[in-house]
Amino acid sequence: MKLCAVQLASRKGDFEANLARHQHCIEQAAAQGAGLVVFPELSLTGYEPTLARQLALPVNTPRLAPLQALCDRLGISVAAGLPLPSANGVLIGMPILRPGQAPLAYAKQRLHADELPFFAPCDQPFVFGGGEHQIAPAICYESMFIEHALHARELGADLYLVSVAKTAKGVREGYEHYPQVARNLGMPVLLANCVGPADTFIGAGGSAAWDRQGNLLAALDERQEGLVILDTAAQTASCKVLDLGRV
Template identity: 35%
Template sequence: MSSWTIAAAQSGSRPGDIDWNIQHHIEFIHQAAARDVDLLMFPELSLTGYELPLMAELALSLDDLRLQTFAIAAQQHQMGISVGLPLKAEDNVRLSALTFLPDGTRIAYSKRNLYGPEKDIFTAGSTLPMFGYQHHQVALAICADISVEAYARDAAQRGADLYATSVLVSEQGYEADCSYLARWSRDYQMAVMMANHAWPTGGYLCAGKSAFWDPNGRQVIRGGEGEQLIIARRDGNHWQGEMLSLPCPSVI
């Protein structure tokens, strides 16, 4: 099997400050590019923070000019980049992950298993787009999606090599969510990555500790607290992990 390097950006977001958050994402992208990362995953609603009362106001369209920054970075660094955002879809707003591929393609995935008050704000997604990147197949999931076995099973049956998840997980829910992800990687023999927030957002104290499991259910690496890149590299059938702590700017 070919080599492949993927990473979770354990980043922090300023509440509702899209412009600042975009620039902060670019800092992570540059660090990932310097380490030859092929696919970089940011946390749930990373461009806005998990600020539910602001979602209707902050929702972006697929062709919002501010997002061009990521399209350019994906092409420049030959890197897939997946960011979290509220996405306008006709007359609805969806809680989405938008992936930018080096060839200019943009692929949107919208959370299907909405949690609590999200149901009053967002319209649930209904499909699982898969994308191939350097001969690998990737399926996405967002936070509460990871508790639904049917979603993971469907991804595996469709040939996913990686189940890439963007989350907002507190210490209280962390171990339970990790148990799901370890189980899906083991039972369905696909790698699993989790990108969690580094800073408090939306009233939640985030656990950090982004992680990666190989297709046998073995946790290759688990991050710590604060802003980090959690990197997993595959050479042949062997995965190894690397953790890079990044300087933390002021949250406010």
């Protein structure tokens, strides 16, 4: 199976502009043969905690219909980032759209301290099927705790799908941690990070893929918008830089 991590600069609070950029990236990923695409944390709104409450949408919102239609047409699954409302507060969510099926949703379980004023944690671990894989999504901070990946492995996951909004420091720490996850738990790791302004920091890119032995297969730099394509059967990966300036 081929999976794709999208490295993207989201437009602050602009759902419609970000939706158009997502559609373009999904089409490009499908052209590369990807069966599943993952975007950075809160990609549809940008990582903007102070705006999250006003931007939150349920996973069955009609505003995601264009993405669902694209999934149906291309036969591709998409894991995007979106604040999700809940009875306990706004969640850092990941709608998962699949061709011809109802959407799923995952939400971040472990929050960083500076996220607590704006978001509520979720308490539901989650693994979903994608092709021949059982896939565990992980959202940024929680992915830096081996316990999260270990619990997912116990639930049957064989691939770790990481969606983040990380600074340069966070990327460096991730490049130390994610190979250990892959090597110790025997499952590939695919990382999607943002680039450009986000909240009070600059997204540092570095989206990458590691094989199940922890070897770095491919990575984008800190500036490029683009795709990392992981072929799990061949244990290979490649990058494609995208020009999204007009999208």
